[in-house]
Amino acid sequence: MSSYKIAVIRGDGIGPEIVGAAIEVLNKAASMCGISLEYREYLAGGCAIDSCGIPLPIETLEGCKASDAVLLGAVGGPKWDNVEPSRRPERALLGLRSGLGLFSNLRPAIMFRELSSASPLKDPGDVDILIVRELTGGMYFGENGSYESSDILSDGTVKGEVAFDTESYSEGEIRRIVKQAFELAMGRNKKLTLVDKANVLRTSRLWRSVANEIRRDYPEVSLDFLYVDNCTMQLISRPSSFDVIVTSNMFGDIISDEAGEITGSIGMLPSASLGAPGTPGLFEPIHGSAPDIAGTGKANPLATILSAAMMLRWSLGERAAADLIESAVRKAISAGYRTPDIMGNGSGEIHVDTRAMTDAVILMMNK
Ligand code: IPM
Ligand code: MG
Numbered sequence: 124m125s126s127y128k129i130a131v132i133r134g135d136g137i138g139p140e141i142v143g144a145a146i147e148v149l150n151k152a153a154s155m156c157g158i159s160l161e162y163r164e165y166l167a168g169g170c171a172i173d174s175c176g177i178p179l180p181i182e183t184l185e186g187c188k189a190s191d192a193v194l195l196g197a198v199g200g201p202k203w204d205n206v207e208p209s210r211r212p213e214r215a216l217l218g219l220r221s222g223l224g225l226f227s228n229l230r231p232a233i234m235f236r237e238l239s240s241a242s243p244l245k246d247p248g249d250v251d252i253l254i255v256r257e258l259t260g261g262m263y264f265g266e267n268g269s270y271e272s273s274d275i276l277s278d279g280t281v282k283g284e285v286a287f288d289t290e291s292y293s294e295g296e297i298r299r300i301v302k303q304a305f306e307l308a309m310g311r312n313k314k315l316t317l318v319d320k321a322n323v324l325r326t327s328r329l330w331r332s333v334a335n336e337i338r339r340d341y342p343e344v345s346l347d348f349l350y351v352d353n354c355t356m357q358l359i360s361r362p363s364s365f366d367v368i369v370t371s372n373m374f375g376d377i378i379s380d381e382a383g384e385i386t387g388s389i390g391m392l393p394s395a396s397l398g399a400p401g402t403p404g405l406f407e408p409i410h411g412s413a414p415d416i417a418g419t420g421k422a423n424p425l426a427t428i429l430s431a432a433m434m435l436r437w438s439l440g441e442r443a444a445a446d447l448i449e450s451a452v453r454k455a456i457s458a459g460y461r462t463p464d465i466m467g468n469g470s471g472e473i474h475v476d477t478r479a480m481t482d483a484v485i486l487m488m489n490k
Contacts, residue, residue, distance in 0.1 A: 125157075127160055129190060130183075132164075132194070136412025136414040141197075141423075144424030144481040145424065146194075149431050151485050163190065167195070178211065178212050183215075195405055197411050199213055200212070221259050225258055227303050227396070228394060230255075233391075235388055237457060238386075257296065257300045261373050262372065267286075270284070305338070315367045315368075321348065322350060391465065393433050421464075432445045458487070460475050
């Protein structure tokens with residue numbers, strides 16, 4: 124029997140509830156597919172600040188490194204809004220990404236047909252976009268700092284404090300993520316869009332030249348380039364024409380929220396952060412910790428359940444178990460089960476809380 128070690132980080136807000144739900148579903152899939160999963164719990168984010176004074180304790184990073192995969196709920200909340208920037212809960216995420224070398228972030232934005240009325244777009248069509256976001260480079264991890272300047276601006280104002288964050292990318296960093304995006308496009312509709320700002324940024328021009336080199340190895344994939352500002356418009360006007368998008372850390376952060384919103388099901392969207400083969404991947408829902416509904420039973424567990432399925436597929440290579448979970452989620456949606464975030468007009472819907480949605484998915488795994 125294959126056996127895997129899973130590092131579990133429940134985190135803050137609704138994190139503990141949705142991770143609990145995903146573990147129940149994972150256990151059911153594991154028993155049906157003859158896999159053994161061993162969980163170890165670690166602290167990160169606000170709860171780690173409260174108990175150890177820092178967002179990412181060393182035991183957490185070490186524990187994650189020693190596991191086969193990491194399942195994470197969400198971190199952060201208003202309680203820690205005034206914490207010094209270098210100790211904010213979000214630093215835990217950045218520390219995990221860089222500490223585990225998770226350079227590739229897969230964010231599928233998929234429209235569930237039954238939920239299309241929740242999309243803010245009138246006629247979105249069949250949206251199924253895979254955003255491949257670079258995750259350990261660019262402005263998030265570039266040189267940054269601040270200094271005082273007494274220079275005078277053209278209107279006579281003193282410049283004062285100057286702050287800077289640097290966008291920098293090496294060919295190697297670009298090559299590994301773009302290559303992965305081509306590979307992923309090969310397994311889908313063979314359309315890849317590189318989103319950048321090459322009319323202004325040198326880093327973007329380097330992305331383009333590396334992509335133009337790599338495309339020779341993938342003659343079947345059609346590659347096109349889109350400026351990020353234009354991309355935000357095209358995502359609204361023709362979302363169903365995108366297949367795979369590859370982009371930098373900063374642009375990927377922004378457009379993945381937009382793409383998620385277009386599907387109308389932000390509470391449904393999972394993500395995978397992957398590194399070199401053999402490194403544990405990190406799997407988390409793309410929504411946040413939603414502290415306003417924590418403990419109320421209103422949280423939609425499906426994004427975390429689908430993240431657990433991605434974990435089975437991408438880190439553990441357990442395709443059958445992943446398929447089982449994904450199809451159970453689809454069946455639960457088709458059968459009408461709806462948490463508050465995805466409720467529509469009510470007809471044919473079964474309104475449920477976190478607990479009942481989890482039970483519905485487990486039930487559908489037997490069907
Ligand atoms: C995300 C989040 C994070 C990011 C924050 C919380 C640091 O917005 O995962 O998209 O900017 O990467
Ligand atoms: Mg974001």
